[in-house]
Amino acid sequence: MDKKFFVWILLAIIFFVSFDVVSATHVSCGDKIINNTTLDSNLLNCSSNGIDIGASGITLDCGGFNILGQGGFGTGISNNGYDDIEIKDCNIQGFISGIGLQSTLNNILTSNTANANKYGIWISSLSTNNIITNNTANSNQNLGIIIFSSNNTLTSNTFSFNGVNGISLSTSSNNILTSNIANSNNYGIRISFTSLNNILTNNIANSNKYDGINIDSSSNNILTNNTANSNNLIGIQLSTFSNNNTLISNTANSNSFYGISISSSSNNILTSNIANSSVYYDGIILSGSQNNTLTSNIANYNKKDGISIYSSSNNILTSNIANSNLNRGIYITSSIDNILKSNTIKSNTNWGIFLSASSNNLIYNNYFRNIRNARDDGNNFWNVTKTPGENIIRGHFIGGNFWSGYSGLDADGDGIGDTQIPYNSNGDISNGGDFLPLVKSYRKTSCLNGAVC
Numbered sequence: 001m002d003k004k005f006f007v008w009i010l011l012a013i014i015f016f017v018s019f020d021v022v023s024a025t026h027v028s029c030g031d032k033i034i035n036n037t038t039l040d041s042n043l044l045n046c047s048s049n050g051i052d053i054g055a056s057g058i059t060l061d062c063g064g065f066n067i068l069g070q071g072g073f074g075t076g077i078s079n080n081g082y083d084d085i086e087i088k089d090c091n092i093q094g095f096i097s098g099i100g101l102q103s104t105l106n107n108i109l110t111s112n113t114a115n116a117n118k119y120g121i122w123i124s125s126l127s128t129n130n131i132i133t134n135n136t137a138n139s140n141q142n143l144g145i146i147i148f149s150s151n152n153t154l155t156s157n158t159f160s161f162n163g164v165n166g167i168s169l170s171t172s173s174n175n176i177l178t179s180n181i182a183n184s185n186n187y188g189i190r191i192s193f194t195s196l197n198n199i200l201t202n203n204i205a206n207s208n209k210y211d212g213i214n215i216d217s218s219s220n221n222i223l224t225n226n227t228a229n230s231n232n233l234i235g236i237q238l239s240t241f242s243n244n245n246t247l248i249s250n251t252a253n254s255n256s257f258y259g260i261s262i263s264s265s266s267n268n269i270l271t272s273n274i275a276n277s278s279v280y281y282d283g284i285i286l287s288g289s290q291n292n293t294l295t296s297n298i299a300n301y302n303k304k305d306g307i308s309i310y311s312s313s314n315n316i317l318t319s320n321i322a323n324s325n326l327n328r329g330i331y332i333t334s335s336i337d338n339i340l341k342s343n344t345i346k347s348n349t350n351w352g353i354f355l356s357a358s359s360n361n362l363i364y365n366n367y368f369r370n371i372r373n374a375r376d377d378g379n380n381f382w383n384v385t386k387t388p389g390e391n392i393i394r395g396h397f398i399g400g401n402f403w404s405g406y407s408g409l410d411a412d413g414d415g416i417g418d419t420q421i422p423y424n425s426n427g428d429i430s431n432g433g434d435f436l437p438l439v440k441s442y443r444k445t446s447c448l449n450g451a452v453c
Contacts, residue, residue: 027051033060039090042066048074050092056082062090062112069094072118079104087112098137101127109135120159121145123152125171132157143168144185150174160184166205169195169218176201183207188228192216199224206230211237212252219243226250235275237261238268245269253277259299263287270294278302282331283322286312293318300324305331306348313337323347328354329370336360342392343367351375365438367392369404374425382423382434386416391438399436406437415441 027039029046032054038061043050050067051060060077067076067090076092079085080102088110092098098114101107102124113136114120120137123130125148135157137144144159144166150173158181159166166182167189169175173196180203182188188205191198195218205212205228212228213236215221220243228235228250235252238245242265249272252259259275259282262268266289275283276298283299286292287310294317299306306322308331309315317340322329329345332338333356344367345352352370355361359378368374383400393402395415400423408420415438417423422433 033058037061039063039065042068044068045070046074046076046095049078050074050076050095051078053077053079053082053085057084058082059086059088060090061088064089064091066091066093068092069117072096075100075122076114076117078102079107083107086110091115093117097122098140100124101130103127105129107131109133111135113137115139117141119143119146120162123147123149125149128152131155138162144182146170147172147175152176154178154180156180158182162186165190166208168192169198171195173197175199177203179203181205182212184209186210187214188212188231190214190216191218191221194218196220198222200226202226204228208232211235212255213237214239215242215245216240217242219245222246222248223250224248228252229254231255233257234261235259236273237263238265239263241265243267247271247273249273254279257281258285259283259302260297261285261287262289262292264289266290266292268292270297273297276300276302278304280304282306282308283325284308286310286315288312290314292316295319297321302326305329306345307331309333309335309338311335315339316341318342320344325349328352330354332356332358332361334358338362341365344392345373346370355380364400365392365398366401368401372425372428373403373405375428376425377430379431382429382432383436386436391415393438393440395438395441397436400434400438402438403434406439408437408439410439410441413441415439 032052034055075097076095083105086108091113093116097119098117100122103126107130109132111134118141120140130152132154139161144162146168154177160183162185165187166185169191171193175198177200182205186209188208198221200223203226208231211234212231235255246269253276256279282305283302284307292315296319298321300323302325304327306325311334319342321344323346328351329348330353335358338361340363346369352368352373355376361380387398389398408417411418417437422435423437424433
């Protein structure tokens with residue numbers, strides 16, 4: 001009895017192992033898998049879905065095999081409602097969606113290729129906490145990846161040559177995008193429809209038909225160390241009430257229109273970004289925008305202006321560099337109540353700074369060295385009250401600006417010009433001017449009672 005019982009047990013084990021191997025290696029188009037599955041062959045000419053996920057907590061490993069549709073039908077790999085799924089090393093082509101996640105949580109997509117579908121990867125609104133790493137979704141008719149959900153992580157994926165967007169976040173918040181490539185799409189990365197609190201770091205969005213990174217009607221996003229170069233419109237654009245976003249150390253060079261554009265958006269912070277060599281227009285542009293803060297950005301070698309401000313108010317520009325632009329370093333038009341301080345504006349072809357139809361702007365402690373430093377037809381302020389503190393030329397008082405064209409004298413050696421004031425840039429500042437122009441003081445010591453030695 002014991003020997004027969006042992007034989008039956010052995011046969012049962014062989015049967016179930018064999019069944020599992022068959023289910024894992026003999027998958028056909030349209031099959032639903034409920035166990036860990038490793039493909040051993042291609043799935044070709046699928047007329048609807050390629051593979052349906054049918055249980056939670058399983059792994060589909062395609063082993064590099066292809067899942068090919070007939071073009072425009074079904075989903076290559078569909079997960080509707082099952083959690084904790086891992087999908088890896090699959091090549092999917094010829095479906096409406098290469099990979100589709102719907103009403104599912106905590107999935108991992110790794111090293112898959114979803115090319116030449118309508119959509120490469122589709123993640124629906126109820127599918128959250130997914131990890132998407134080292135996937136490729138290129139040359140899809142519409143989107144490389146579209147995400148309608150939140151709390152997803154995208155790392156080291158490539159989404160290029162797609163018909164619309166490489167990466168699209170729509171009503172999608174708290175996602176983390178790191179080291180992804182989104183080149184040669186219409187838009188490289190597009191964040192829209194109130195997508196909030198997303199973090200983008202070290203992504204590349206170059207050579208797209210429109211913008212590299214486009215943020216529309218979305219707020220509280222953080223962009224750090226991203227590259228958006230050589231796009232046909234704008235490197236990085238914030239538009240239509242995209243407020244409270246933070247851009248730090250991004251590079252947006254050689255874009256056709258603008259490096260960085262902020263339109264109809266407020267309370268954004270731009271720090272240490274580079275926007276050089278725009279082909280037709282400006283490095284950085286603010287249009288119809290308020291209460292933005294620009295600090296330590298570089299906008300050099302642009303076709304027109306380094307930084308331009310149109311119909312915008314209450315913005316603060318500090319310690320920015322706008323040099324060697326072919327028109328103006330900084331251009332301000334139809335704008336009020338902006339503050340420009342401690343900026344460097346040198347070697348611009350036409351003007352250092354040009355204000356048109358603008359009033360009540362405060363411009364002080366800036367460094368101007370241009371053939372024509374300033375033009376202003378409004379009523380603006382070019383200095384603050386003399387105050388102790390290191391100024392932009394390392395003098396001891398804050399007051400007005402340093403002007404390469406100022407030839408007045410510093411009678412008392414305090415580093416503030418005392419003659420030919422107010423300085424009006426050879427008459428190009430129509431009203432008032434700089435009453436406290438900065439000069440380099442060569443006084444080293446003081447004698448008793450404050451007398452100059």
